[in-house]
Amino acid sequence: MTAHEITLTVNGEEVREAVEPRTTLVDFLRDTLGLTGSHVGCEHGVCGACSVRLDGAVVRGCLTLAVQCDGHKVETIEGASDSGAIADLQEAFRTRNALQCGYCTPAMLLTAAELLAGGGVPSRAAIREHLSGNYCRCTGYHAIIDAVEAVARVRAGATS
């Protein structure tokens, strides 16, 4: 099975690598590029730990092949974190204990950021629903919902 040469943008930098077609995007990011902030959990799209941005939309890194990303833009938690764009969300997760082991956290942050990018203050039910595809086995979710809601309120200029 021939390797394919792919060129893509990862966190703003152009990357050129040869990949086997069967390599998933999350394995490529972790094993080839050393970006280990995206985590591998169930490997069939259920747990959400591998979520990354592809052309701006959050997708499952385990249900996308690296070879499909040729010519596209990928952003991982490393990029989102370094840019400072989700610093408020990260801080809210920390202060509200919205993480314990941290395994789900990078993907949880990206998924929450996508919801918040829509603007406004989503209801707690809407936050729960938006995060329903990201499993957390530590927190019981309440602190995560609290953190996301708090950031939404601050960003909307409201006080809680």
Added chain:
Amino acid sequence: MKPAPFDYARARSVEHAVELLGREGARLLAGGQSLIATLNMRLSHPSLLVDINEVAGLDRLARRNGHIEICALVRLAQAERSAELVQAAPLIARALPHIGHPAIRNRGTIGGSIAFADPAAELPACLLALDGEVEIAGPAGKRTVKADDFFQGLFETALGPRDVLIAIRLPAATHDTRVGFAELARRHGDYAMVGLAAAARANGTKLTDVRLVFFGVGSTPVRARDAEAALAAGDLEAGVKALARNLDPPDDVQATGAVKKHLAGVLLRRVARQLTEAPQ
């Protein structure tokens, strides 16, 4: 787990995809939200994946001559955001939030969901309830297949191994269109234990052209024809009773057939109420 090795080719056009699919063991890759999971679990092992994600023009959604045409690569999330879709296909709009999770809907496609034909999936049932049709391109050119003839068996459709589903077409909703949708799943985003997609036409206080399509109850989406007739006659109780004749769900990991039959009645009562409501 990791997938077994396979080759990969990007189709440049629908015709190119049809040509590439001529290779033994080739499979079409659209959103990949079901296919890549089965690859990872080594439940399927194609020799070649034919990726249609870069084919131009397959991501259109447009109203045309009283129909709405949704091309195969329209992402579920893209459809969800479309005001046009909400207006012209309110049943699909109601069903979409039940499919997977936001990240799945960002990538998963309308065409993929129909072509994969999971018997517990929402969109195949909606297509059938709306009396829609499927446009297919294959080695002999294009053809159109009615939803009633499209779903043939468990994960089996009218698509041949070299066919590409290029669009679905649905009659656009009019002022007298009524739709209803409900499903019961153990967790949000899971496949339904039982679900129901329904469409009808309002005629004064009565309903005509009732189509009730249950999913998760057999190897394909299943129309409950006696229940449809009962609802058209205004007799919901008879409709619920008729489900005992119309549905024969097998036991599965989620529920026994008997439980599913009971739940189908619960859903019919909920959906019958929705069918009496005029759209906002």
